[in-house]
Amino acid sequence: MRPIYLDNNATTRVDPEVVQAMLPLFTDQFGNPSSIHDFGASVGAAVKEARRQLQALIGAEFDHEITFTSGGTESDNAAILSALEVMPHRTEIVTSAVEHPAVLTLCAHLEKTRGIKVHTIPVDRHGRLDLDAYRAALTPHVAIVSIMWANNETGTIFPVAELADLAKEVGALFHTDAVQAVGKLPMDVKSVAIDMLSLSGHKVHGPKGIGALYVRRGVRFRSLVKGGHQERDRRAGTENTAGIVGFGKAAELALKFMDDQNTRVKSLRDRLEKGLLQRIPNAFVNGDLLERLPNTANIAFEYIEGEGILLLLSREGIACSSGSACSSGSLEPSHVLRAMNVPFTAAHGAIRFSFSRDNSEDDVDRVLEVMPGIVEKLRDLSPFGGRRDEVSRNFDPV
Ligand code: PLP
Numbered sequence: 001m002r003p004i005y006l007d008n009n010a011t012t013r014v015d016p017e018v019v020q021a022m023l024p025l026f027t028d029q030f031g032n033p034s035s036i037h038d039f040g041a042s043v044g045a046a047v048k049e050a051r052r053q054l055q056a057l058i059g060a061e062f063d064h065e066i067t068f069t070s071g072g073t074e075s076d077n078a079a080i081l082s083a084l085e086v087m088p089h090r091t092e093i094v095t096s097a098v099e100h101p102a103v104l105t106l107c108a109h110l111e112k113t114r115g116i117k118v119h120t121i122p123v124d125r126h127g128r129l130d131l132d133a134y135r136a137a138l139t140p141h142v143a144i145v146s147i148m149w150a151n152n153e154t155g156t157i158f159p160v161a162e163l164a165d166l167a168k169e170v171g172a173l174f175h176t177d178a179v180q181a182v183g184k185l186p187m188d189v190k191s192v193a194i195d196m197l198s199l200s201g202h203k204v205h206g207p208k209g210i211g212a213l214y215v216r217r218g219v220r221f222r223s224l225v226k227g228g229h230q231e232r233d234r235r236a237g238t239e240n241t242a243g244i245v246g247f248g249k250a251a252e253l254a255l256k257f258m259d260d261q262n263t264r265v266k267s268l269r270d271r272l273e274k275g276l277l278q279r280i281p282n283a284f285v286n287g288d289l290l291e292r293l294p295n296t297a298n299i300a301f302e303y304i305e306g307e308g309i310l311l312l313l314s315r316e317g318i319a320c321s322s323g324s325a326c327s328s329g330s331l332e333p334s335h336v337l338r339a340m341n342v343p344f345t346a347a348h349g350a351i352r353f354s355f356s357r358d359n360s361e362d363d364v365d366r367v368l369e370v371m372p373g374i375v376e377k378l379r380d381l382s383p384f385g386g387r388r389d390e391v392s393r394n395f396d397p398v
Contacts, residue, residue: 001317004363008203009152009180009296009354010321014246015205021249022207025242033239034230043241050248054212057251058178058197059188062217067234068244071211072179072200073102076146078213078224078235079175079196080106083144084116086220090143090172092117096129096158097339100177103146104335117141126288127156127340135166142172149181149197153336153352154287155296157181164193173219179203179211183254184261184293195219201243205356206250210243257357265355266294268364272353273297275368280375286342286350295355300337300346304378307331309351312374318367321352 005013025046031039033047051063060066069075080093080103095107097120110116119137122130129147138145145167150157164174175196178187183204189197196219201210215221215234227236277283282302301309306322313320333347342350353367 004318004366005358006318006320006353006355006363006367008356008358009155009352011202011208012205012356013358014202014207015250015253017253018206018246018249022242022246025245029241033241034228046245046248047239047241050244050251053248053251054199057187057255058182058199058214059190060214061190064232065214065217067213067215067231068239068247069211069213069235070209070240071202072100072177072198073211074224075198075200075211075213076100076102076175076177077106079198079215080110080144080146081224082196082220082222083173083175084110084114085222087143087173090141091115092119092137092139092141092143094119094121094134094137094142094145094147094167094172096121096123096147098123098127098151098153098156098336099146099148100152100179103148103177107146121147123156123339125341127151127154127286127336128288128291129158129163134163138166138170138172140170142167142170144173144175146175146177149176149178150185150293151287151336152180153334154298154340155180155293155354156288157185157291157293159291160194161192164195168193180293180296183251183258184295186258189214189216196221201247201250204247204250204254206247207243210240210247212247260357262294265357265359268359268361269295269297269353269355271361272364272367273299275364276371279368279372283375284346286337286340297353299351299353300342301349301351301375302343302346303382304349304375305331306349306351308378309349309374312377313367313370316366316370316374318370320354322350 029043031043033040033044051066054066055063107118111118121134147158147163149160160176167174173195176194177198179200182199195216197214199212202208223234225236284300286298286300310322337347337350
């Protein structure tokens, strides 16, 4: 049985071209890019090329606006902590209820330990940001707004250009976690008022443990990691050169496959979604149907546990996820679905299918073949199984 991987928002397969690009960095090109001799210089040039490849992917004006980090989590932390440091007189942060824990956990920590006021903007039933609450939270006390470009669980896209303009009106910095959006949505950061943007290698068929932070030229920045002068004093520590080169190659490929994401991959996602909703009663899509990443389908199957679905799909060789990878393992519905007020009997049965350029029509056919039987089987075992109609009267599924 050929395994089917539909958990690409958790991580992606490293592209073989990326592996090839990285290999020399483990053999001949082992130098330290800070060294002046030839061993260092050739690696320095490779790092520079990777910076250019990332610059091209997001449409940054200058390559030095890209700083390499250890991943999306570090980039998010670095952006927020830097803003508080460069604007010590501003003690408030604006974020959303559906951010990744890389942002939300840091914000909670800052609130508790440093008395920072955090405005957590709610979302509606479709995961859309409450713009009135957002406007109301924006005051000259806000140091930074950190709102993701697209949500990792539902794929819902936030209007970051508009949000950034509003943040600028009160002099706040605007950071966006674009970890899930990059490579799936065309980006041109030079034409929007985004000050900082987080990226991660392993979500775009690059290696794990490498990421980047875009910092617009002219935006003051303080390094999170203190030490040597690497990355123009923005991120101390000898560079993860193989990771950087791999990430650069992955960025180049992501740009090449951008159209594929928005045509072929999107149509696979749409066919799966439509097929599941046609075949399975009491199922609905979580997220904004119009403003959504092309690769993500979050579907709630009412009256059953997502973990049960995952287990039975896994027996069929199909990998996907319930909630985010970080929160799976606990039976609590994810903070994202809770923030969206998805009814509890549906939130528990929410499954995220996330596609990539590696997926095919056959993958969709296989899921459509096995999924109705799995849901039926679990519903027969469910405590709600016998009184579905009674329960569903309380719901307002979309
Ligand atoms: N932000 C978002 C939206 C994510 O989906 C993830 C990964 O799941 C991260 C941040 C963290 O990135 P990394 O795994 O590179 O630290």
